[in-house]
Amino acid sequence: MMVESASETIRTTPSNQNGVSSLSSQSDGGGGREGGSNGDTNGEISPVDLLHLQQQQALQAARQFLLQQASGLNSPGSNEVKQSPVQVPVSMAMMSPQMITPQQMQQILSPPQLQALLQQQQALMLQQNPKKVGNHCANSYTICVFQQLGSKQLAFQQQLIQMQQLQQQHILNLQRQGLVPLQPTAAMQSLQQGMYTDTHALMFTVANTDFFLFCLFPDSHEEHAGSHPLYGHGECKWPGCEALCEDMGQFIKHLNNEHALDDRSTAQCRVQMQVVQQLEIQLAKESERLQAMMTHLHMRPSEPKPFNQPVSTYEAYPEGLPHPPTSAATPITPLLHTHSHSHTHGVGPIRRRNSDKYCTPIASELAQNCEFYKNADVRPPFTYASLIRHAILESPDRQLTLNEIYNWFTRKFAYFRRNTATWKNAVRHNLSLHKCFVRVENVKGAVWTVDEVEYQKRRPPKMTGSPTLVKNMISGLGFGSLNASYQAALAESSLSLLNSSPLVTPPSAASLNMLHVGHDDVSSTVEQVNSNGSCSPTLSPQQYSHPVHVKEEPTEVEEDSRPVSLLAGVTHSLPLPSDERDLEEDLPTEELE
């Protein structure tokens, strides 16, 4: 669902994350456009003021909720929650309730959400005090609402808090079971559905993402209660009504009598329309924000096509050496884009060698962001040499003609679908210039292969000679700086996020890649670092370089040297493209634990 649409918005600007600014823009623009129902300030209390008052009360309720949440997290059971596979331990632990300011709450509870609440209450006020509204046009009802805020809002807030408590327990249970949906859009959809049917079941809920969702949950009995969407639980579901009706007939009668077409009903309907509209806007914004977040975190927002699989082939790479993760339980570093080159995205045609220099794992990077580079006109942060080598090694026979290299570039990178003369010239230049690329005459013509020995020679001597230096460098790049549990949680959350698509292999892809693939340009150094620890043995470049000759089939030795993957089993159940035979053949040989 949302995963599919992510790729299309991958280039969109991240949504406005400033809840305050969006507050004013939405409350002003939204209300004003709709015939000025609440957008004027002609001596009355403006909707903005009203909204502020509402927000204060929402903040109060939210603070209380956060207190409850915090106490729950700090309880002995908090560890369990923390270790939940889908728990993202980002914000909850960091956001003590004492730290919550109104400004923060404005971000937690976005303006449309608050405004939806406001409008709900407005509708409630209207319903409970029809005479107050009386013949007022819809534009002026807010003042009446405001006058009634005191007692009604207090009761409303109490109701809210009670539901919070119930919902808190519910959420914790779901978190333990890993059932809380990560996608805010899903919650928002239920929210939107709920708005049509049950506008009173207001609940705070905390998804295990790092932001709160202020949700309206549909009544679970709604669908079965009756045939009318405004009737359920034996009562009228008209906003703010709650009139008891024995049966459908009585309800219909009540509906015709109490909610006939008049100014009041029209105003209420208008309010409801605005609620829906605001929620739709909010849904769009939250979806956009989510995608921006995923894009920022390089969580491979879109994987709808089975075509996305190059990860698998990495298994057969010569550099697919024992390449353990930072810890056995946290093979997910690649999911986070912590490398120094991240800022180069979209910078422009000038790309310097920061990639190679700074240990960019091209394989994992490409694996993570395959779809991104395929669709976004962004220059990949890799050198031509790295890319060429990658393309050649990715091929079944580890040899490509020049034209096939061209095709690989254009297939993998939207960026290389333009300015062909420039980058093709650069490719040819690199092929000729670097000794690591060896031209071999084939039956069909010339093909290019990679001489790993030569390629490794390109590495700066200090990188191979000083493991300590390398280690510091790598840790400085973020490979070892991430909290292990955080990494694991992110991996798991990503898994949950992206598993919604059956054809998708993103988490396993990235993880597998991390496990198996030597980091391009620094594969040797990284592996040496790891060899100092508890992980993989160190192989010299000679050991995993392949002979420079035209091969008809992959060498056995390289495949035998591949590591054991903790996650390799994931791929067993995943569809594999036809050209992934290396992996398919090799998977059975790999053991899980």
Added chain:
DNA sequence: TTCGCCATAAACATTC
């Protein structure tokens, strides 16, 4: 400042 790496451009040669 120097040096190495890289991207880019371009001239030129060779092959298809």
Added chain:
DNA sequence: CGAATGTTTATGGCGA
């Protein structure tokens, strides 16, 4: 012959 392929040189940016 023209395009594709391959080689080489020059230039400039950038970081160490």
